[in-house]
Amino acid sequence: xxxxxxxxxxxxxxxxxxxxxxxxxxxxxxxxxxxxxxxxxxxxxxxxxxxxxxxxxxxxxxxxxxxxxxxxxxxxxxxxxxxxxxxxxxxxxxxxxxxxxxxxxxxxxxxxxxxxxxxxxxxxxxxxxxxxxxxxxxxxxxxxxxxxxxxxxxxxxxxxxxxxxxxxxxxxxxxxxxxxxxxxxxxxxxxxxxxxxxxxxxxxxxxxxxxxxxxxxxxxxxxxxxxxxxxxxxxxxxxxxxxxxxxxxxxxxxxxxxxxxxxxxxxxxxxxxxxxxxxxxxxxxxxxxxxxxxxxxxxxxxxxxxxxxxxxxxxxxxxxxxxxxxxxxxxxxxxxxxxxxxxxxxxxxxx
Amino acid sequence: xxxxxxxxxxxxxxxxxxxxxxxxxxxxxxxxxxxxxxxxxxxxxxxxxxxxxxxxxxxxxxxxxxxxxxxxxxxxxxxxxxxxxxxxxxxxxxxxxxxxxxxxxxxxxxxxxxxxxxxxxxxxxxxxxxxxxxxxxxxxxxxxxxxxxxxxxxxxxxxxxxxxxxxxxxxxxxxxxxxxxxxxxxxxxxxxxxxxxxxxxxxxxxxxxxxxxxxxxxxxxxxxxxxxxxxxxxxxxxxxxxxxxxxxxxxxxxxxxxxxxxxxxxxxxxxxxxxxxxxxxxxxxxxxxxxxxxxxxxxxxxxxxxxxxxxxxxxxxxxxxxxxxxxxxxxxxxxxxxxxxxxxxxxxxxx
Numbered sequence: 290x291x292x293x294x295x296x297x298x299x300x301x302x303x304x305x306x307x308x309x310x311x312x313x314x315x316x317x318x319x320x321x322x323x324x325x326x327x328x329x330x331x332x333x334x335x336x337x338x339x340x341x342x343x344x345x346x347x348x349x350x351x352x353x354x355x356x357x358x359x360x361x362x363x364x365x366x367x368x369x370x371x372x373x374x375x376x377x378x379x380x381x382x383x384x385x386x387x388x389x390x391x392x393x394x395x396x397x398x399x400x401x402x403x404x405x406x407x408x409x410x411x412x413x414x415x416x417x418x419x420x421x422x423x424x425x426x427x428x429x430x431x432x433x434x435x436x437x438x439x440x441x442x443x444x445x446x447x448x449x450x451x452x453x454x455x456x457x458x459x460x461x462x463x464x465x466x467x468x469x470x471x472x473x474x475x476x477x478x479x480x481x482x483x484x485x486x487x488x489x490x491x492x493x494x495x496x497x498x499x500x501x502x503x504x505x506x507x508x509x510x511x512x513x514x515x516x517x518x519x520x521x522x523x524x525x526x527x528x529x530x531x532x533x534x535x536x537x538x539x540x541x542x543x544x545x546x547x548x549x550x551x552x553x554x555x556x557x558x559x560x561x562x563x564x565x566x567x568x569x570x571x572x573x574x575x576x577x578x579x580x581x582x583x584x585x586x587x588x589x590x591x592x593x594x595x596x597x598x599x600x601x602x603x604x605x606x607x608x609x610x611x612x613x614x615x616x617x618x619x620x621x622x623x624x625x626x627x628x629x630x631x632x633x634x635x636x637x638x639x640x
Numbered sequence: 641x642x643x644x645x646x647x648x649x650x651x652x653x654x655x656x657x658x659x660x661x662x663x664x665x666x667x668x669x670x671x672x673x674x675x676x677x678x679x680x681x682x683x684x685x686x687x688x689x690x691x692x693x694x695x696x697x698x699x700x701x702x703x704x705x706x707x708x709x710x711x712x713x714x715x716x717x718x719x720x721x722x723x724x725x726x727x728x729x730x731x732x733x734x735x736x737x738x739x740x741x742x743x744x745x746x747x748x749x750x751x752x753x754x755x756x757x758x759x760x761x762x763x764x765x766x767x768x769x770x771x772x773x774x775x776x777x778x779x780x781x782x783x784x785x786x787x788x789x790x791x792x793x794x795x796x797x798x799x800x801x802x803x804x805x806x807x808x809x810x811x812x813x814x815x816x817x818x819x820x821x822x823x824x825x826x827x828x829x830x831x832x833x834x835x836x837x838x839x840x841x842x843x844x845x846x847x848x849x850x851x852x853x854x855x856x857x858x859x860x861x862x863x864x865x866x867x868x869x870x871x872x873x874x875x876x877x878x879x880x881x882x883x884x885x886x887x888x889x890x891x892x893x894x895x896x897x898x899x900x901x902x903x904x905x906x907x908x909x910x911x912x913x914x915x916x917x918x919x920x921x922x923x924x925x926x927x928x929x930x931x932x933x934x935x936x937x938x939x940x941x942x943x944x945x946x947x948x949x950x951x952x953x954x955x956x957x958x959x960x961x962x963x964x965x966x967x968x969x970x971x972x973x974x975x976x977x978x979x980x981x982x983x984x985x986x987x988x989x990x991x
Contacts, residue, residue: 294657297648300665302888306645314651381890388892388989537653539732541739638739 298325301390305330305431306469309395313534317552317587318580320370321398323467329375329396331441331504332431334469335489341428342473344457348424349495351415358473361459364405369454369479371585372399372554376482376509376524379620379629387626394532397554399586402466402477404458407493408451416447420495423450425476428489436503443487443509444500445478454479454585457490479585480526480556482628484509512624527556528630529616531563531590531608538635547594549576551606551633552587558611560588567594569603570618570632576606599639606633649676652741656681656782657820660746664885668903668938669931671721672749674818680726680747682792682855683782685820686840692779693824695808699775700846702766709824712810715756720805720830722936723750723905727833727860727875730971730980738977745883748905750937753817753828755809758844759802767798771846774801776827779840787854794838794860795851796829805830805936808841830936831877831907833979835860863975878907879981880967882914882941882959889986898945900927902957902984903938909962911939918945920954921969921983927957950990957984 296311308328315325335341342358375396377389390396407423422444430440449455458466458477466472471488478485484504500506509524531553536542549567553560563576576590596602607616620631647662659679666676686692695712698704726747728740741747758774773795781791800806809817809828817823822839829836835855851857860875882904887893900918904911914927927941947953958967971982 294654296651296654297659299650300647300662303645303647303665308648311651314654386890386987388890388987391888391890537742539737539739539742636737636739 296325298328299393299395301392305332306334307390309392310398312395312397312532313537317399317589319582320400320462323461323470326398326400326467326470327375327396328469329390329483330429331433332429335428335430337468337472341489341491344474344490345492346410346414347492347494349417349420349497350411351417354414356410358459361405361457361474364409366403367406367453367456368401368403369456369458369477369585370399370401370583371454371477371479372397372527372587373477373483373486374527374530374554376484376627377625380626382629382631383620383622383626385622387624389626399582401462401582402456402458402475403460403463404456404477406453407455407457407476408453410457411451416495419497420447421498422446422496422500424494424496424500425487425490426492426494427487428491433503439503440491441487441504442500442502443485443504444496445485447495449478449481482509482524482527482556484524508625509627510625511621511627513622515624524627527554528628529553529555529557529560529608529610529612529614530630531606531616531633533604533606533633533635536604536635536637539637541638541640544596544599544639547596548591549594549604550589550591552589553578553608554587555608555610555612555614557614559584560608561611562609563588563590564607564609565592566605567596567602570605596639601636601638604635604637647676649679650744650746652743656683657685658741660743661749663746663748663883664888668750668940670933671751671813674812674821677749677751677818677821678726678747679820680741680834681780682784683780686779686781688819688823692840692842695825695841696843697761697765698843698845700768700771700848701762702768705765707761709810712756712808712825715760717754718757718804718807719752719754720807720809720828720936721750721752721934722805722828722830723748723878723938724834724837725878725881725905727835727978728976731977733980733982734971734973734977736973738975740977750933752813752933753807753809753826754811754814755807755828757804758806758808758827759804761808762802767846770848771798772849773797773847773851775845775847775851776838776841777843777845778838779842784854790854791842792838792855793851793853794836794855795847796836798846800829800832833860833875833878833907835875859976860978861976862972862978864973866975875978878905879979880904880906880908880911880959880961880963880965881981882957882967882984884955884957884984884986887955887986887988890988892989892991895947895950895990898947899942900945900955901940901942903940904929904959905938906959906961906963906965908965910935911959912962913960914939914941915958915960916943917956918947918953921956947990952987952989955986955988
């Protein structure tokens with residue numbers, strides 16, 4: 290008799306739907322299975338209409354164009370395998386705590402997205418020299434906090450929009466994108482936090498100024514002060530980050546040889562090193578890095594730990610990327626709780 | 641197009657399987673659906689064999705007897721609708737933290753169990769006057785922490801074993817018990833923490849002394865000291881307890897009328913009152929109690945909150961039972977992290 294024990298998404302809210310991937314209980318050598326991909330919404334799901342299969346590109350372009358999905362699939366297709374992480378991932382770990390979805394470490398997944406380089410589409414429409422940013426409007430919309438009804442809308446600087454790996458995706462892991470993940474068309478922006486990878490993509494508009502909108506200039510902004518907006522800065526690329534998957538926090542175990550394992554990721558360059566301490570930071574050793582799915586993907590790592598004495602142990606883990614960034618002892622506190630990436634810590638008791 | 645948003649079990653470990661019910665996202669006026677019932681195991685699942693359908697009763701009885709499930713279904717059936725709560729529920733809320741499964745508030749569910757009063761079965765076997773405790777052995781077994789291979793085994797004092805609502809259950813919510821919940825035969829002990837409701841019940845033995853066993857006299861014991869076992873006491877009935885289901889902790893909302901809601905339960909008597917504070921304990925008001933499934937079940941409650949000013953609010957909730965117990969401001973700390981029942985707290989920000 291077989292009793293498959295499987296993990297599930299972790300519910301943070303149902304309306305709108307926000308659910309974490311069970312990050313500690315999955316292997317991360319392959320794309321996250323669709324049923325385990327984290328779900329993050331500002332609004333209830335938009336209805337799927339005929340219009341959703343058409344994408345318009347307008348604004349500071351040579352010629353305003355519309356593309357039907359049936360045209361798009363004849364473009365050269367590009368597959369990008371990347372981590373998508375909610376900017377609020379690990380928010381619940383901030384001290385003092387911050388308001389918003391109380392994500393633990395699972396507002397993150399990795400996938401293989403296939404679509405068309407936006408770059409290639411803009412070669413067809415042309416780009417006026419006045420173009421400065423590219424605005425992506427989504428089909429989902431609603432009211433938040435007594436504001437007026439607005440669609441989800443974000444911009445990218447032209448340089449990031451033109452990167453060959455910024456794609457309009459049609460497929461996830463080789464099949465049409467699941468509806469909850471933004472079907473039929475989703476923007477994918479590797480290295481940036483997930484708010485940039487606009488789901489249910491409706492239109493693309495090139496503009497000659499800086500885009501203003503609640504999801505660009507109010508949310509997804511680092512505010513270092515609790516009571517004012519001074520020294521604010523935009524949330525863009527992912528911070529260097531890790532988790533320990535095994536052992537679990539506050540678990541018990543016995544003396545002997547243990548394999549400490551986890552994943553690392555970054556939004557700038559690539560993961561260069563993962564350091565492990567089994568003595569609460571007194572000494573550090575390098576973990577073994579394993580083959581990742583791609584240059585944008587999770588880097589699985591492991592470390593063999595021999596433990597001969599009973600007692601309590603604090604295991605720490607920190608990643609370093611090729612941009613020279615290393616996880617800090619304490620995360621950069623900000624009022625809306627974005628970008629948490631302090632050294633990851635688990636406590637275990639050897640009995 | 642319909643997009644059903646549903647919650648899932650929350651995985652704490654997969655081998656053995658330990659998963660929480662998504663307690664905040666379910667209605668609790670009815671039994672917990674089988675797929676949402678919390679799962680708590682010490683070991684991997686035992687194999688299902690022909691033997692599992694037979695229950696033996698032995699020891700200090702008039703006549704040693706065995707009962708096949710096909711006999712048992714002809715006994716008078718009794719349905720008990722009760723809360724089952726893991727003694728470690730809310731363990732992760734202790735400060736200082738304690739080791740073990742890091743349950744949040746979902747190691748608890750309620751169900752309608754149907755079976756035979758143990759009392760009725762013991763009328764058939766007879767009880768010798770020397771009998772003092774009743775030992776329940778399960779089919780699941782294994783090694784924990786380098787100990788020898790042992791089955792899960794627990795005892796009840798004779799008086800509790802003879803209570804008419806202590807039953808050997810065959811059915812859950814009207815259908816055979818799900819395998820992961822202890823099929824084909826599970827002991828159900830209302831009012832006691834879940835460790836007493838032995839799954840995959842194998843045998844019942846009446847003994848003339850106090851039972852000793854790791855799940856009786858080592859685990860499921862309150863140890864108030866970190867480094868010694870002084871002043872230890874056994875874990876038995878559930879503490880008076882509550883949760884706030886809505887609003888969620890560290891959520892944001894707007895001014896106006898809100899319905900604060902949740903559940904209360906106890907292992908002694910019944911829930912008498914639920915008190916709510918929306919000003920961090922300066923003032924308290926009674927919540928409205930709603931119809932419960934039974935005297936052993938969750939008591940759903942609600943409280944209407946008018947909020948006219950923006951700002952941060954701390955909402956507290958505490959239950960009181962007919963035994964005169966009321967949730968304390970601070971939980972009784974114990975080394976293994978059992979019985980957490982401090983006043984429940986959520987913070988919300990009105991924007």
